[in-house]
Amino acid sequence: MTTLVKPSQLPAWVNIESLLPYIGTILLIVGASFTFPQVLSIDYLSQQLQIAAFLGILAAGATLVILLGHIDLSVPWTLNGAAIVATAMAGSGNEILIACAIPAALLFGAVVGAINGLGVTILRIPSMVWTLAMNSILLGISVLNTGGFNPKGESSATMSWLASGTVASIPVAFLVWMTISTALALLMMRTGYGRYLRSIGFNERAVYLSGVSTKTVVTGAFMIAGVCSAFAGVMLAGYANQAYQSMGDPFLLPTIAAVVIGGTSILGGRGGLFGSIGGALFITILNSILSVMQISDAWRSIVFGVIILAMLLFQTLRKRG
């Protein structure tokens, strides 16, 4: 399954950093199969691909922002807000609103991303602070709207299909994830925009002095990340057949972890989408195997943290050596 998609034509993208999470994933599955042979079953693996897709789509958007040397902490409530918008419209019973549910949710994500981008580029507020504030504001708006109860509404058939459907027994969610990742990888590799984006992560001043509208590039990346968060929200709502408060909260740190485990430097510049796909797979499988092992939540958290630290340590040591 690691060879399903290689979004890059350049071998430089498929380096040891980006392959590491794939190797880790395989080791996890093989290791677990000695005790739990069911992890090798097609059903289990296909289910994991489906679940990994939610995290993977978030990580794809976050990769762009992290490559710039920024971070988007508004992921949880952008996701949640988009889910609420989509389910509210899909549950309205109005044909037109139902049809517009997904585009409206994605538009919501784009708007949040644009606000993030403008705050970071024009007001020059560090993205870590700005997006955290955005997350909090979105939470507040959502609570005001719903009175703190789970929002009314339901997912549309399309949303459910995106999250849980299959095509030729391959989960649709996985195909969506791969499509988004491939499209973004092509954007990064084949367009001037992608070149600018990677260059800004290394040295924003030099890029600006080369005659590039760096504000546009950064804002664009936040918008793409916002749309990705919204898309994950739509799919997650489709998966649960509803939107609920704090549905995005468990995704924030795994999203960042997936990107960083995939070899993208948290300081910007180095890395890419191929690694992030592996990172999302690794984290999903790790989570799943830890729960299959039926150990206590406390130990699960500890083991999860230690393994992620070990991966990052390995990446760091390798770069030094």
Added chain:
Amino acid sequence: MTEPNLPIASIKGVTKSFGATIALQDVDFDCYPGEVHAVLGENGAGKSTLMKTISGVLAPTSGTVFAQGKPVTFKGPADAMAVGFVCMYQELSLVPDLTVRENLLLGAPGSGLGRLKGGALPKARELLDQIDGEHIRFGSKVSDLTLAECQQVEVVKALIRNPKLLILDESTSALNSSVVDKVFDLVRAQRDLGVAILFISHRFHEIEALADRISVFRNGQRVETFRNGDQDYSTIINMMVGQRIDELFPPKVIPKAGAEPVLELRDFAWPPKVKPTSFTIKEGQIIGLGGLDGQGQSTLLQGIFGLLKGTQGTILINGSDAPKSGPLAAKQSDVGLAYIPEDRKADGLIQAQSINENLELAALGRSDLNATDHNIYKPSLDRLELKHGGLDLPVSSLSGGNQQKVVLAKWLALAPKVLLLADPTRGIDVKTKTQIYALLRELAEQGTAILLLSTDYEELIHLCDETHIFYDGGIVRSLRGEDLSAQNIIGASLNIPDVADHKGIADA
């Protein structure tokens, strides 16, 4: 001084290789107390590697370093500092986010891990005042200082460590000549106290003024060591490049009759740093900008390129108004501005990316150019003879001079009408300088207007057709022809009126 024949620092049979590249090959070198020993050579000749070996940054692959006659093995710069070898590096080693005071105390004697003691500070203040640094406050953050001010702080930081051997590696490259003179006075005072000084500079007149002995390096080997004055200028250049360079500067060209103005500034200003400034560059002209640091000349270049908000006045390029909205507008073909920034390492290039990627960055935003077509960079790269191990390697693998060639080629691919250069040859070897000078002259003849800011007055004299000297935000004198002399440049830089009229007195 008790044992005058014992060198303070010497190396014997030192070889240093980085992979396949041999940076130093079987080098013997001595530095005696009470002498200023200048090291000359092109970029990549091994000068910086020599300095780093002596100051403990690099360990030699083979051979031995001696401190006062005893063989030593340095594990790092701290070991070298313990025997009194203090180095002021070419790459500034100040921490940008700390204040001047904190930087001076970093690793200074008497300030250990515990409480910071300010014992060295009065001395530092005194030294800083001696080299025109009165305006540098200890409380200022280093990131707020100009490059020249940073170098002044670096000089002081090295001196307050009471060195036995002081290594100055391109330490004065951003300083203007009057500050350099004062730094040299300090260095001479140190020498007279018995300190050995190792000095790297690319400016011949600085070496002539300061050095007692000169060693020339080429391709990792020491070619010769001689007393200052024993060899003439052209012999030294021949030793450095291993071939004859008759002329460092291309001959000036008499402008064509009826040459059209390419760039015209009309009352261009950015209050309060740049006062209303007007001048014209005609086809075929190279115009110089000189003056002390921070007199508005570098701000003016940034303003023309559109980097500043709220500039006033008019910029005309080939008679039409240029937008002042920023680099993206400035680089379009209808405007045709190109700007070579002062700090090529940080502002001109993305060090971690490949040479190719760096070349493409400026052309990418131009719809009329295909940035991935490498034929648009090739003429400039060939013209400048870029030395590289492959265009896919990171630009950081190149020497300083070759990095500047990449910056130039990146912008020349856009065929700019006006080329703005901020001190493009700072810290670059003689051969590359010559290539850049010849290229600039050629471009001028082809009709590109060239505006060259320089801290090296030889460039302002020999390369430029006219030089405007800035003082306090405005042009105080425009020098051309016979008037374009070192004395007039220095006089105008200090805003001494009518130096030319008192030339006889100044000479006397």
